[in-house]
Amino acid sequence: METRKYNFSAGPGMLPLDVLQKAGGEIQSWRGSGMSVMEMSHRGKEFMSIAEQAEADLREIMEIPDNYKVLFLQGGASSQFAMVPLNLLCNKGKAEYYRTGSWSKKAIAEAKRFAEVTVVADTESDGKFTSVPAEGAVVHGSDAAYVHYTPNETIEGVEFPYIPDTGNIPLVADMSSTILSRPIDVSKFGIIYAGAQKNIGPAGLTVVIIRDDLIGNARDGTPAMFDYKIHADAGSMYNTPPTYGWYLAGLVFDGIKRNGGLKAMAEINQRKAGKLYAAIDASSFYSNPVDPACRSWMNVPFTLADAGLDASFLAEAKEAGLITLKGHRSVGGMRASLYNAMPEAGVDALIAFMADFEKRNG
Numbered sequence: 287m288e289t290r291k292y293n294f295s296a297g298p299g300m301l302p303l304d305v306l307q308k309a310g311g312e313i314q315s316w317r318g319s320g321m322s323v324m325e326m327s328h329r330g331k332e333f334m335s336i337a338e339q340a341e342a343d344l345r346e347i348m349e350i351p352d353n354y355k356v357l358f359l360q361g362g363a364s365s366q367f368a369m370v371p372l373n374l375l376c377n378k379g380k381a382e383y384y385r386t387g388s389w390s391k392k393a394i395a396e397a398k399r400f401a402e403v404t405v406v407a408d409t410e411s412d413g414k415f416t417s418v419p420a421e422g423a424v425v426h427g428s429d430a431a432y433v434h435y436t437p438n439e440t441i442e443g444v445e446f447p448y449i450p451d452t453g454n455i456p457l458v459a460d461m462s463s464t465i466l467s468r469p470i471d472v473s474k475f476g477i478i479y480a481g482a483q484k485n486i487g488p489a490g491l492t493v494v495i496i497r498d499d500l501i502g503n504a505r506d507g508t509p510a511m512f513d514y515k516i517h518a519d520a521g522s523m524y525n526t527p528p529t530y531g532w533y534l535a536g537l538v539f540d541g542i543k544r545n546g547g548l549k550a551m552a553e554i555n556q557r558k559a560g561k562l563y564a565a566i567d568a569s570s571f572y573s574n575p576v577d578p579a580c581r582s583w584m585n586v587p588f589t590l591a592d593a594g595l596d597a598s599f600l601a602e603a604k605e606a607g608l609i610t611l612k613g614h615r616s617v618g619g620m621r622a623s624l625y626n627a628m629p630e631a632g633v634d635a636l637i638a639f640m641a642d643f644e645k646r647n648g
Contacts, residue, residue: 292609292629292635294623294636295609295623296463296585297440297463297481297483297484298484298488298489299483299484299623300625300627301487301488301534301627302538303627305537308537309533309534309537316332316336319332323336323529324529326529328523328526333533337358337521337522337532337536339540340535340536343536343540344493344539347466347542347543348470349469350495351472353497353498354495354496355514355518356493357493357494357495357496357514357517358527358528358532358535359491359492359494359522359527360490360491360492361511362490362492363389363481363492364396364481365492366492367396368399368512369512370397370458371396371401372504372513373505373512374456374458374476375431375505376431376505378431379402380401380402380403380404380429380431381403381430381431381433381434382405382406382434383397383403383404383405383406383434383435384424384434384436385407385409386408386409386415386435386444386446387439387440387441387442387444388440388614389439389441390435390436390439393434393460406424407419414575415439415442415444416444416577417577417579417580418444421450422451424450426452431456432455432456432457432458433455433457433458434458435458436459437449437459437460438461438582438585439582440484440582440585440623441585441614441621443574443581443586443587444577444581444582445581445583446580449474449475456475456476456477456497458475458477459475459477459479460480461479461480462480463584463623463625464583464584465480466538466542466548466551466626467551467552467583467584468551468552468556469547472495476496476500478495479493480492485627486538487531488530488531488534489531490528490531491528491532493535494514494517496514496518501514501515501518502514502515511524551626554630556583557630558630558633559581559624561634561637562622563581563586565637565640565641566586566588570591571590571591571647572588572591572640573591574586574587574588575587583624584623585621586622587617587621589613589618590619590620591648593618593619596612596618598647599611599620600620602639602643606639610623
């Protein structure tokens, strides 16, 4: 069997090895059904049992209150950029957004198609995002239908170390790159949405956690596939859902539950990120541009003192089994994504390689 590599991709990211092994064992016949999950009717009893268990496990590990629906949808987080304003604006035409990186910029651009958007905080400086607003620094207007923010900016490696207090205004969060990495208080949010391809499962599935009172208010003319109520009423089965992605997500949820839940995940993730940042900070050869107060646990960008060595670094890292470390084209340098499935041994291997590369090239 070919040796697996440590895949530091920002997404799709690594999946837990035990999940891949279990799925591989069930690929032709799920639990004696004689069918692959990919072949099952989404309305059949076999898949319904998979779907129900996955939702139950997610509710358990995230401690999701009973007055929230959990939807398993298609379209990625990018579809949610439109679904949120289409469903939440109601009679208010205004929404507030935090602008802290590339993904919040995209969310703002889409929302402006449907709403009067107020950017309540913009942390861009000299074309770069390296921080978030200080906690409590933003004042929210009472006429906003909702407030949207991106807790973790995957490209820039910037993360909110707090949940914004928006009072009675529903808070909406794009948690695509941080969901399941630690415990959160779901009750502080109106909507949490997340593309699956980082901490949940394969690309093609999107999880939406939405408070009941925010369902059923879609503006006139909203397409059926963009109406939360239609999906909620149909149990995410209005159309054929991404069944195999839902199944794999269920295996991931079960694995988290069996391995100590989100508190255990948080301890591991904080330790992994802490090790890598410590190695970067202790070096004059590598650097990280983000304010230490809001560095991401999930996505660690770093640059080399000599950008002319970037190609050599990437090529040698690949030979060492450390892949997909190239930074986003808009930022440059390197980026190591440390999602839940990245084992601590992978981070240790990267740190050792970085030290050796510096010794030889510094």
